[in-house]
Amino acid sequence: MKHDLILRVGVKLLLPFMLLFALYVQFHGDFGPGGGFQAGVIAAAMVILYAVIWGVPAARRVVPMGLVERMIPAGVLIYAGTGVMGLALGGNYLDYFVLLHDPAHGQEWGIFAVEAGVFVTVSGTMTAIFYTFAERER
Amino acid sequence: MPALDVVIAHFNHWITVVLMVxxxxxxxxxxxxxxxxxxxxxFQTSVYLLYISPGKIFGGTAPIIDPRFTVYSNPLPHVLILTAIVVGVATLALGLALVVRINEAYGSIEEDEIFGKPDEDGDGGGESSGVGSR
Amino acid sequence: MALLTMMVVATFGILRLGNLFAVVILGGIYSFLMATVLVVLDAVDVAMTEASVGAGISTVLMLGTLYLTKVEEAAPVRRSILPLLIALGVGAVLAYGTFDFPPFGVAEAPIHQHVVPRYLAKSVEETMVPNVVTAVLASYRGYDTLGETTVIFTAGIGVLLLLRGGRKGAGARGSKEGGA
Structure with missing residues (x-):
């Protein structure tokens, strides 16, 4: 599909807005619908769209497999690390009250941190799964 | 019209049952x-419907707190089903990966063809051991 | 109700069609219908996830699998009445069970009486997050979400393990078959 002009230009216009929408869904998830899962999937969908139009090798130059592979455990570590931080600051595991000076703000930042962890894992996993399926030879 | 009332009260549940079956x-x-x-x-999607439909309240709105609204639908099933959807896609991906490997090992994704190959036992056995060692 | 009926139609299309490509696309349509139903049922977060995951990623993965395997479904070797009987039996039992459900959309149903009123009343004050779904997901039930993230992690690793070493394996098999 590399030679279809309309698709190429249209997708090129669309891609930054997809990433922007993913980030919006991620950071606005506290106030509207959305959160780490949805944002992660939308970000992965952006990579997939790029790979569909320009081919998987081109997509792998933009988002290398090594990065994607590191993202899968990194998200889980961010999530679990937030829990451990609560533990270190004198609370229970995954207790966000202790993260900042007052409990409600601590909760807000704790939720933000775990959503970030979820985002990293989900987008990394989805992209990695797509890469492995797409590169498989018949 | 009590019959119509019964239909309205249970239509979602019946659709859930039909989809599940x-x-x-x-x-x-x-x-x-x-x-x-x-x-x-x-099947999985019918379970989403099963969980989400009791959470709805007539006149309620999405569970995002705002001073303008007082009645909210139940957020707890939403959380559970959010988890279920993402776990569902993870298991789906794993299942599809297994299907691809099965297709490579046996050359078919039909159960009848895979199980009904007694004459190629040696070949199939050799290939399946190859799969195990990889 | 029209949406739900359309979903049933899509399901029977999935049931009847032999071309797997059509089945997968119908599955995508089905997911979008489901997402619309979920919006009607006030579950906006879930609808968003269903639209992006069910209709997006799942369909892409299914199509990828079809590319790697076969598009046509083979005609079944033996037709048996037993699965139909099992399905109808289960359906009858489940439909009988629905009559004990509280009616749809009523605020007095037991599901609305416990825990949830507290979430709705306290979550803004305790977490400063107006979206109760996010608050419950990440904070009140943080363990569940940690487990879920771990499930995704495990599935990703599993897929990578299953499909990564393939080319090497295929090469070994080719050499075993005399470099064919």
Whole structure:
């Protein structure tokens, strides 16, 4: 599909807005619908769209497999690390009250941190799964 | 019209049952593995409906707190089903990966063809041991 | 109700069709219908996830699998009435069970009486997050979400393990078959 002009230009216009929408869904998830899962999937969908139009090798130059592979455990570590931080600051595991000076703000930042962890894992996993399926030879 | 009232009160549940049974039938009856996975997806989606429909309140709105609203639908099933959807896609991906490997090892994704190959036992055994060692 | 009926139609299309490509696309349509139903039922977060995951990623993965395997479904070797009987039996039992459900959309149903009123009343004050779904997901039930993230992690690793070493394996098999 590399030679279809309309698709190429249209997708090129669309891609930054997809990433922007993913980030919006991620950071606005506290106030509207959305959160780490949805944002992660939308970000992965952006990579997939790029790979569909320009081919998987081109997509792998933009988002290398090594990065994607590191993202899968990194998200889980961010999530679990937030829990451990609560533990270190004198609370229970995954207790966000202790993260900042007052409990409600601590909760807000704790939720933000775990959503970030979820985002990293989900987008990394989805992209990695797509890469492995797409590169498989018949 | 009590009959119509009963239909309105339970229509969602009946659709849930129909979808669940259809998914179950596809999983049990069809031999094609991709179709089995689609059927599993239908089954799974019926469970989403089963959980979300009791959470709805007439006149309620989405559970995002705002001073302008007082009645909210139940957020707890939403959380549970959010988890279920993402776990569902993870298992689906794993299932599809297994289907691809099965296709490579046996050259087929039909259950009948894979199980009904007694004459190629040696070949199939050799290939399956190859799969195990990889 | 029209949406739900359309979903049933899509399901029977999935049931009947032999072309797997059509089945997968119908599955995508089905997911979008489901997402619309979920919006009607006030579950906006879930609808968003279903639209992006069910209709997006799942369909892409299914199509990828079809590319790697076969598009046509083979005609079944033996047709048996047993699965149909099992399905109908299960359906009858489940439909009988629905009559004990509380009616749809009523605020007095037991599901609305416990825990949830507290979430709705306290979550803004305790977490400063107006979206109760996010608050419950990440904070009140943080363990569940940690487990879920771990499930995704495990599934990703599993897929990578299953499909990564393939080319090497295929090469070994080719050499075993005399470099064919």
């Amino acid at each position: 259809a998914g179950l039938y596809v999983v049990v009856a069809r031999g094609n593995m991709v179709k089995k996975l689609v059927g599993l997806g239908v």
